Amino acid sequence: MKGKTWLFWGGLIAAAGGVLFQTSYDVQDLEEKLAGLNRKIIQEQESIQVLKAEWSYLNDPTKLEHMAQAYLTLQPTEPRQYMAMDMIPMRPADAVPPPAQALPPGKAIPGAPLPPMVRAPVTGNSQLAAARVPAAPNNTGAAGIVPVSAQVGLAKPLPMEKALERAPVVVPASLPSSGALAEPSRASRIKPAALVPGSARAPAEKSDVPAAAGKLAPNAPTARPTELASRPTPAPAPATKVAAAVPAAQQPYQPKPTDSLGLLVARLGANR
Amino acid sequence: MIGHDHGGPAGYGQPGASTGSTYVPPPAPSPFPQPSQQPSAKPRTSLAVALEQSRYRLMVTAAVVTTVFTAISVKLAMATLLAGGGEPRQHVALEVGDTTTNRADITDRNGNLLATSLVTQSLYADPKLVSRPEEAAQKLVGALPDLEYKDVLNKLSGDRRFVWLKRNLTPKQQAAVHRLGIPGVAFEREERRFYPAGPLTSHIVGFTGIDNNGLAGMEQGFNKRLTEEPGTPLQLSIDLRLQHVLKKELAATVQEFSAIGAAGIVFDVRNGEVLSMVSLPDFDPQDPTGLNPDTLFNRATLGVYEMGSTFKIFNSALAFDTGKIRVSDMFDAAHPVKIGRFTINDYHNLHRALTVAEVFQHSSNLGSVRMVQQVGVAAQKAFMTKMGFTKPTGLELPESGWPLVPNPWREVNSYTISFGHGISVSPMHTVAAAASVINGGLFHKPTLLKRQPDGEIPTEQVVSRQTSDMMRRMFRFVVTEGTGKSAEVKGYVVGGKTGTADKQKGKHYQKNSRMSSFLGAFPMNDPRYIVYVLVDEPQATAKTYGYATGGWVAAPAVGRIVKQIGPLLNVPMVDENTPEILNSTYLNAAGSTNWQQSLPPVTAPPPAKGSTVASFPTQTKPR
Numbered sequence: 001m002k003g004k005t006w007l008f009w010g011g012l013i014a015a016a017g018g019v020l021f022q023t024s025y026d027v028q029d030l031e032e033k034l035a036g037l038n039r040k041i042i043q044e045q046e047s048i049q050v051l052k053a054e055w056s057y058l059n060d061p062t063k064l065e066h067m068a069q070a071y072l073t074l075q076p077t078e079p080r081q082y083m084a085m086d087m088i089p090m091r092p093a094d095a096v097p098p099p100a101q102a103l104p105p106g107k108a109i110p111g112a113p114l115p116p117m118v119r120a121p122v123t124g125n126s127q128l129a130a131a132r133v134p135a136a137p138n139n140t141g142a143a144g145i146v147p148v149s150a151q152v153g154l155a156k157p158l159p160m161e162k163a164l165e166r167a168p169v170v171v172p173a174s175l176p177s178s179g180a181l182a183e184p185s186r187a188s189r190i191k192p193a194a195l196v197p198g199s200a201r202a203p204a205e206k207s208d209v210p211a212a213a214g215k216l217a218p219n220a221p222t223a224r225p226t227e228l229a230s231r232p233t234p235a236p237a238p239a240t241k242v243a244a245a246v247p248a249a250q251q252p253y254q255p256k257p258t259d260s261l262g263l264l265v266a267r268l269g270a271n272r
Numbered sequence: 273m274i275g276h277d278h279g280g281p282a283g284y285g286q287p288g289a290s291t292g293s294t295y296v297p298p299p300a301p302s303p304f305p306q307p308s309q310q311p312s313a314k315p316r317t318s319l320a321v322a323l324e325q326s327r328y329r330l331m332v333t334a335a336v337v338t339t340v341f342t343a344i345s346v347k348l349a350m351a352t353l354l355a356g357g358g359e360p361r362q363h364v365a366l367e368v369g370d371t372t373t374n375r376a377d378i379t380d381r382n383g384n385l386l387a388t389s390l391v392t393q394s395l396y397a398d399p400k401l402v403s404r405p406e407e408a409a410q411k412l413v414g415a416l417p418d419l420e421y422k423d424v425l426n427k428l429s430g431d432r433r434f435v436w437l438k439r440n441l442t443p444k445q446q447a448a449v450h451r452l453g454i455p456g457v458a459f460e461r462e463e464r465r466f467y468p469a470g471p472l473t474s475h476i477v478g479f480t481g482i483d484n485n486g487l488a489g490m491e492q493g494f495n496k497r498l499t500e501e502p503g504t505p506l507q508l509s510i511d512l513r514l515q516h517v518l519k520k521e522l523a524a525t526v527q528e529f530s531a532i533g534a535a536g537i538v539f540d541v542r543n544g545e546v547l548s549m550v551s552l553p554d555f556d557p558q559d560p561t562g563l564n565p566d567t568l569f570n571r572a573t574l575g576v577y578e579m580g581s582t583f584k585i586f587n588s589a590l591a592f593d594t595g596k597i598r599v600s601d602m603f604d605a606a607h608p609v610k611i612g613r614f615t616i617n618d619y620h621n622l623h624r625a626l627t628v629a630e631v632f633q634h635s636s637n638l639g640s641v642r643m644v645q646q647v648g649v650a651a652q653k654a655f656m657t658k659m660g661f662t663k664p665t666g667l668e669l670p671e672s673g674w675p676l677v678p679n680p681w682r683e684v685n686s687y688t689i690s691f692g693h694g695i696s697v698s699p700m701h702t703v704a705a706a707a708s709v710i711n712g713g714l715f716h717k718p719t720l721l722k723r724q725p726d727g728e729i730p731t732e733q734v735v736s737r738q739t740s741d742m743m744r745r746m747f748r749f750v751v752t753e754g755t756g757k758s759a760e761v762k763g764y765v766v767g768g769k770t771g772t773a774d775k776q777k778g779k780h781y782q783k784n785s786r787m788s789s790f791l792g793a794f795p796m797n798d799p800r801y802i803v804y805v806l807v808d809e810p811q812a813t814a815k816t817y818g819y820a821t822g823g824w825v826a827a828p829a830v831g832r833i834v835k836q837i838g839p840l841l842n843v844p845m846v847d848e849n850t851p852e853i854l855n856s857t858y859l860n861a862a863g864s865t866n867w868q869q870s871l872p873p874v875t876a877p878p879p880a881k882g883s884t885v886a887s888f889p890t891q892t893k894p895r
Contacts, residue, residue, distance in 0.1 A: 056385035056468030061516035
């Protein structure tokens with residue numbers, strides 16, 4: 001009897017000790033894991049900080065303007081290019097794309113921005129978007145628009161609106177999209193311009209002029225919605241500049257993470 | 273042991289308790305003999321003695337053991353219960369929103385970073401641990417070519433225990449040095465302030481020293497706040513896009529007129545936020561010390577200048593606000609005013625009497641003096657004090673200038689102040705006061721911090737609503753028919769007032785060095801923003817027919833700025849000639865606000881000039 005009691009208590013103690021040790025080791029493991037995670041979090045936070053700084057650095061308006069001048073054929077927007085939403089007449093649902101609102105194609109093209117560069121239809125104005133649908137196949141048909149065609153070809157089987165939704169967001173993957181520019185609406189406004197790769201400008205214009213000015217009747221809509229859509233409400237005004245210039249900013253730079261940090265730190269200029 | 277005991281200390285003074293013992297100990301050689309007890313102790317046996325001894329020994333042992341164990345348990349209790357459980361340390365997961373840096377970011381009103389802290393690695397050495405300095409120095413110079421071999425060698429062979437070799441390495445450099453594996457050379461985590469916007473906001477944000485202490489601008493003004501709450505960024509009222517537009521146009525103006533500097537402000541008249549503020553020349557906040565110290569001077573807030581004709585805004589507002597003068601009252605502007613040894617004359621004398629509207633339109637000094645003669649010195653002094661011209665603006669920057677105010681404020685001072693000489697204030701003073709004149713008479717303290725949407729805006733009524741309404745018309749009148757025509761932007765109903773002040777060098781005013789400025793506001797039917805441009809010592813060019821006055825230099829710049837920032841600020845374009853707009857902005861030279869009487873000449877605004885540098889204002893002589 002006595003031996004059994006001893007055995008019982010001894011076993012209990014041994015079991016408790018075992019469980020205790022096990023728990024203790026588990027806790028140690030967890031603590032190590034936690035410390036590792038914390039280290040990683042700190043690392044991530046630091047690199048987020050760096051990326052934010054880089055995003056702001058690359059988004060410096062002065063720099064963007066230089067690049068827009070160098071790589072884009074766009075001009076600064078003028079106040080007359082903006083009009084209030086209520087000044088745009090509503091189109092009857094069954095009508096064809098409004099011909100009266102646009103300039104003749106020949107006139108419109110030289111000054112006009114390229115069709116794909118047009119800002120996407122403003123939210124809620126789906127007619128304009130619909131008007132652009134025929135434009136897409138025509139553009140791909142036009143011979144020289146090589147860089148554009150990749151993107152537009154993707155949109156071919158789809159209505160334009162869906163294509164726009166599917167379009168890749170302009171923000172480079174390595175950069176925080178909405179971190180620096182906290183305004184969500186602005187981030188979404190940038191989106192449509194992503195349809196244009198940075199290299200698409202010069203050749204596209206040349207090839208587009210004869211196509212639109214020439215015999216192809218279906219090409220006319222390409223120009224018209226452009227004119228229309230390029231002057232929406234004043235609200236998205238800032239986006240034009242940002243959106244237009246961002247692809248350009250993104251093309252020449254393609255920075256690797258390490259290089260970009262180097263770029264930043266090199267600018268710190270602390271070592272004189 | 274018992275048997276060998278010969279009556280130790282246990283026998284003393286302890287009368288034998290046990291009587292059954294047969295052992296008789298020898299008489300104790302004690303110095304204290306106890307003869308009376310000797311017989312009674314006699315029956316004690318050796319066993320009894322041994323028992324007694326062992327009991328004492330047990331008691332002593334028990335006492336020692338108890339003491340030790342008590343001490344241990346007390347220590348144990350203290351260590352476990354009182355010292356926080358004695359856990360090694362608590363591991364806590366980090367918050368996601370936390371930052372790793374010790375200084376908060378500074379952002380603009382849209383959240384774009386203006387200043388941030390980056391973590392970098394710095395290289396240092398402990399020369400005591402470097403075994404072969406020559407070899408180490410050679411290797412280091414190989415990896416970091418911008419180091420000097422001699423310099424590094426000197427540092428490595430010195431006696432100190434700590435020398436910096438290079439601060440803020442790039443990751444690549446760090447890896448290169450790491451690969452060398454030199455003993456005694458190590459890295460230290462450091463923070464470095466970085467300004468993504470660079471010179472664009474240099475005068476607002478300021479800069480920090482090598483130890484990350486603010487030395488200028490908001491970095492200095494909010495040093496405590498930035499270090500105490502590193503997690504929440506400091507949001508300014510500045511808009512980076514406006515800042516860019518303003519700086520671009522100012523730089524173009526400075527270049528065109530070979531000026532030595534310029535200042536510009538965009539101001540929200542409804543809540544006192546400074547949306548943009550530029551002072552040229554500016555500096556790179558990354559390297560503020562390497563450049564000309566003049567570039568650190570903030571002309572927009574620290575510089576105080578005689579503002580010239582822009583002060584006629586306040587003179588007119590004062591005249592209306594006293595109730596003694598109406599806009600159609602006539603004042604003689606033909607005859608020079610003589611006071612003491614001074615003679616005040618007009619830059620462009622019209623040789624006739626002018627209405628208040630015309631005085632403002634042609635920027636007549638004489639008319640202004642006649643107006644203040646009617647109002648009086650005391651009223652002028654009180655009004656200028658109310659406008660905040662006697663103390664710093666209260667802007668958050670440490671660089672806020674004290675105005676130079678005449679003391680005592682004599683009659684002659686009141687005359688010169690009426691057209692903006694004899695009192696020196698900063699551009700920020702002028703803008704904040706002008707905002708209160710046109711926004712319905714509410715003075716808002718200017719601020720560089722973004723106002724919270726639900727926050728209360730400190731407000732003080734300084735002029736009446738009627739005065740403010742009339743001043744709007746006067747502003748508009750200057751742009752439609754006065755000296756500021758080149759500031760007109762179609763659709764934005766710009767109004768404003770030109771200013772040109774001769775600069776004082778020593779005791780005399782210089783003929784050919786002046787400050788030309790334009791204070792513009794738009795839209796005048798319901799003013800929202802003030803755009804102010806001040807150009808320091810512009811030189812006339814052929815394009816401006818030899819004029820370098822505010823109307824020729826600063827007004828076109830304001831026009832170009834308004835044209836670009838209007839869409840950014842979401843100001844709707846309107847037709848200037850609709851009755852609603854004319855009702856609230858019309859004024860003619862006779863001082864009438866009834867636009868229907870004189871439709872054709874007045875309502876046809878000058879054709880929209882492409883507001884470029886090349887655009888020529890009409891042939892009025894602005895002053």
